[in-house]
Amino acid sequence: MTAPVLDIRGLSISYGTEAGALKALRDVDLEVGEGSIIGIVGESGCGKSTLISAIIRLLAPNAQIVQGAVNFKGRDLLGLSSEQMRALRGDEISMVFQDPMTSLNPTLTIGRQMSDVQHRSTVSRSEKNACSVMMLERVGIPDPEAQLKRYPHHLSGGMRQRVAIAMALMAEPSLLIADEPTTALDATLEVQIIHRLKELQREFGCSILFISHHLGVIAELCEEVIVMYAGEVVESGPLREVFIDPKHPYTRKLLECDPARIAEPTRELPVIEGSLPNLVNLPDGCIFKDRCSKAEARCGIEPPKMSGDGHRAACHLLDHFQETSP
Amino acid sequence: MLRFIVRRGLLSLLILFLAVSLMFGMIHMVPGDPATVMLGPKATPEMKAEFSRRLGLDQPLAVQLGRFYAGLARGDLGEDPFTNREVTVIVWEQLPYTLVLVLVAIGGASLLGIPLGCFSAIRRNSLLDRLTAVMSVAFIAIPSFVVALYLLLWLAVKWRWFPAMGAGESGNLADQAHHLVLPAIALGLGWVGYIARMVRASMLEVMEENHIRTARAFGLPERTVIVHYALRIAMLPTVTILGMGIGTMLSGALFAEIVFSRPGIGKLLYEAVLTRNYPIVMGSVLVTTGFFVLSTLASDIINAMLDPRLRERQGSGE
Numbered sequence: 143m144t145a146p147v148l149d150i151r152g153l154s155i156s157y158g159t160e161a162g163a164l165k166a167l168r169d170v171d172l173e174v175g176e177g178s179i180i181g182i183v184g185e186s187g188c189g190k191s192t193l194i195s196a197i198i199r200l201l202a203p204n205a206q207i208v209q210g211a212v213n214f215k216g217r218d219l220l221g222l223s224s225e226q227m228r229a230l231r232g233d234e235i236s237m238v239f240q241d242p243m244t245s246l247n248p249t250l251t252i253g254r255q256m257s258d259v260q261h262r263s264t265v266s267r268s269e270k271n272a273c274s275v276m277m278l279e280r281v282g283i284p285d286p287e288a289q290l291k292r293y294p295h296h297l298s299g300g301m302r303q304r305v306a307i308a309m310a311l312m313a314e315p316s317l318l319i320a321d322e323p324t325t326a327l328d329a330t331l332e333v334q335i336i337h338r339l340k341e342l343q344r345e346f347g348c349s350i351l352f353i354s355h356h357l358g359v360i361a362e363l364c365e366e367v368i369v370m371y372a373g374e375v376v377e378s379g380p381l382r383e384v385f386i387d388p389k390h391p392y393t394r395k396l397l398e399c400d401p402a403r404i405a406e407p408t409r410e411l412p413v414i415e416g417s418l419p420n421l422v423n424l425p426d427g428c429i430f431k432d433r434c435s436k437a438e439a440r441c442g443i444e445p446p447k448m449s450g451d452g453h454r455a456a457c458h459l460l461d462h463f464q465e466t467s468p
Numbered sequence: 469m470l471r472f473i474v475r476r477g478l479l480s481l482l483i484l485f486l487a488v489s490l491m492f493g494m495i496h497m498v499p500g501d502p503a504t505v506m507l508g509p510k511a512t513p514e515m516k517a518e519f520s521r522r523l524g525l526d527q528p529l530a531v532q533l534g535r536f537y538a539g540l541a542r543g544d545l546g547e548d549p550f551t552n553r554e555v556t557v558i559v560w561e562q563l564p565y566t567l568v569l570v571l572v573a574i575g576g577a578s579l580l581g582i583p584l585g586c587f588s589a590i591r592r593n594s595l596l597d598r599l600t601a602v603m604s605v606a607f608i609a610i611p612s613f614v615v616a617l618y619l620l621l622w623l624a625v626k627w628r629w630f631p632a633m634g635a636g637e638s639g640n641l642a643d644q645a646h647h648l649v650l651p652a653i654a655l656g657l658g659w660v661g662y663i664a665r666m667v668r669a670s671m672l673e674v675m676e677e678n679h680i681r682t683a684r685a686f687g688l689p690e691r692t693v694i695v696h697y698a699l700r701i702a703m704l705p706t707v708t709i710l711g712m713g714i715g716t717m718l719s720g721a722l723f724a725e726i727v728f729s730r731p732g733i734g735k736l737l738y739e740a741v742l743t744r745n746y747p748i749v750m751g752s753v754l755v756t757t758g759f760f761v762l763s764t765l766a767s768d769i770i771n772a773m774l775d776p777r778l779r780e781r782q783g784s785g786e
Contacts, residue, residue, distance in 0.1 A: 200681060228687045228690075232687040248775070249777075258692065258696075261692070293776045
């Protein structure tokens with residue numbers, strides 16, 4: 143296997159709050175291989191957004207990188223100056239954001255925004271426009287020339303997200319980070335966008351880090367999946383293994399709660415009881431113990447470490463779950 | 469866009485008509501018979517009647533108003549009963565002084581206030597931000613005539629950097645500019661802070677928006693992000709305020725014009741009201757109202773140029 147495009151080791155990030163340091167990310171490891179599609183799944187507040195903000199170094203001013211390393215193609219991103227980092231953004235690392243309704247500037251035309259994205263290119267404006275038209279065509283937007291003169295509010299959500307994807311792929315990045323790009327879209331559009339993204343990934347050969355809380359989308363798109371809970375990675379591995387044979391109790395519950403997987407119509411959808419732990423005053427031991435039905439005494443004392451080969455999970459009771467799994 | 473301008477233009481005419489009619493009614497409510505005020509206490513009833521007849525003041529208000537508009541349609545605002553000069557000529561003589569003063573005051577305030585507000589928003593809580601905040605509130609709170617008096621006292625009388633009175637020698641641009649400095653500062657100083665606060669508040673709001681994060685995620689130079697992506701949107705409310713500001717300043721220029729003994733519409737109006745010189749009052753009110761309507765119209769057009777959503781919404785008549 144070639145060296146990973148993105149290699150994150152032991153990344154911990156805290157936010158300064160009035161109550162104290164909110165430990166939003168703790169000791170996160172993540173590897174994105176060349177040309178691979180990695181999914182990150184987890185509920186709101188699990189640290190997904192903090193993680194991607196850290197990668198592109200657009201963290202909130204009160205965020206502090208406590209420790210860890212973010213390696214991108216052999217360069218330590220955390221050690222770069224902000225100018226060096228800016229040079230990478232939109233060039234080697236691109237982003238597609240969650241809400242297409244607000245992620246484009248409402249007062250500038252699509253054409254203007256797409257040519258602004260090519261700010262590193264020295265070609266003329268008309269050549270930039272030609273590039274934009276070509277990219278819009280590739281993401282499946284009809285009549286691309288006409289779209290350049292239009293404003294974001296003229297376009298539907300699905301079209302805007304295609305524009306956003308076209309902008310992100312413009313510089314042929316090595317890494318595309320997609321932060322819940324389909325969450326704001328309806329289901330049929332979601333499928334279309336996902337398929338388009340997969341096709342484009344094959345064409346461009348870039349790696350994709352895909353963040354979602356939608357398990358179906360992750361299953362459709364990704365080869366590997368990372369499950370995050372309350373700022374920690376609790377399970378990671380090849381998609382099929384994690385989805386068919388989840389090891390961490392949180393992953394199991396997450397899969398149980400996926401409406402798409404519930405065969406029988408029920409009056410009440412299953413939920414994971416309890417709520418996220420307080421990230422300012424972290425509890426001792428396992429982060430998930432309060433919501434875990436199988437928690438034992440040792441879960442409250444010692445935090446579990448990630449263990450396993452390829453398919454890894456952080457749980458004291460791995461063997462126990464192994465036996466009871468179907 | 470054209471449709472938008474036509475619609476706004478018609479609306480402006482209506483506003484102008486209402487404002488002028490209202491003013492016409494109001495000055496007739498001011499106690500004191502113009503004939504008595506103008507001709508003095510020794511005038512005989514016959515002289516007063518003759519004077520009122522000449523000015524058309526013996527007619528019912530509606531007829532007077534009708535005559536006024538009929539004259540207006542011909543471009544005739546009547547004559548000054550004192551000098552028998554045409555009101556339009558008098559007003560047009562005075563107007564440039566006020567207009568230049570107001571434009572220089574608000575232009576200077578914008579040139580200072582917009583970058584200050586921008587900088588305060590970007591370097592939030594920095595020394596400059598805090599300093600601007602304190603100064604803004606202070607200068608907004610102090611009335612402009614107080615500022616004018618102190619400027620006069622120090623810069624003109626004590627240090628003699630600037631002339632204290634008048635508008636300067638006609639034809640001598642440098643001298644006129646020199647005379648313009650103090651009144652413009654007196655009039656515009658409060659606006660610097662006001663504009664800075666407005667721009668700062670809307671910049672802070674806009675900089676939080678998702679599309680700014682997108683622009684940054686594409687590595688756009690921070691200058692482009694701030695000027696083209698954020699300021700463009702943040703300027704919208706400020707442009708509206710500036711449009712109205714120019715309008716209110718036209719009448720607010722009165723203070724500066726009196727303190728610095730400058731000619732201008734404000735001073736003309738002030739003196740006309742004191743002497744119940746109705747034709748002059750109406751002429752100056754018409755012109756200031758006209759410019760108020762014009763400047764708000766201009767601000768609406770600028771906003772529509774900045775924001776396509778505004779343009780379409782107003783253009784489609786929603």
